[in-house]
Amino acid sequence: MGVINDNISRRKFLSSSFMALGLGFGLGMFGLRFLQFLSPKTKTDRFEEILVGSISDISDSDATVMEIAGSKIVLLKTDTGLVAFSRKCTDLGCLVSWDKAKEQFICPCHQGIYDRNGKNIAGPPPRPLDRFQVVQKGENVYVKVKTA
Ligand code: FES
Structure with a gap:
């Protein structure tokens, strides 16, 4: 009689313990996911330097138009150096x-005008043209573009 009661209570004890462990694990995972949901996602932009040519290939007096990684850019030598x-x-x-x-950038849509430094000087454009960082390594010229 005592052996049966011991087996039943041991079985109940083990069963309850496993259930408590499973419940605790489930609640812990739920809490972890909930905290991940509450925390802000930190997405870091990734940039890549793309080779656009040799410095000697870029005109001293004219703009060089190109498309890199889906971005349409214009390279121009200014008094402060090469600008994209x-x-x-x-x-x-x-x-x-x-x-x-x-020596101006002209927008055909609403006659917006920018000077050679990309500054908006006439028409509706509210701010200067966006710029890309230019990196020169020896003779090679790279433009930094966002890739992700
Ligand atoms: S889109 Fe360029 S001036 Fe309006």
Whole structure:
């Protein structure tokens, strides 16, 4: 009689223990997921240096238009060095063109005008043209673009 009661209570004890362990593990995982949900996601932008050519390939007097990693850019030698501008107008995103004679970027959509430093000087554009970082390593010129 005592042996049966011992087996039943041992069985009940083990069963309850496993259930408590499972419940504790489940609640712990739920709590962990909940904390992950509450914490802000920290997404870091990734940039890549893309080779755009040799410094000798880039015109001293004219702009060089190209597309790298899906971004339309224009390279221009200025008094402060080589600059890579986005061709996307800061008004509504039309593509600006370089007017060599006037030394200005012109937007065909609403006649927005930027000077050779990318500064908005006329029309609706609210701010200067965006820039990309230019890195020169020896003769090679790289432009840093966001890849992710
Ligand atoms: S989109 Fe360029 S001026 Fe409007």
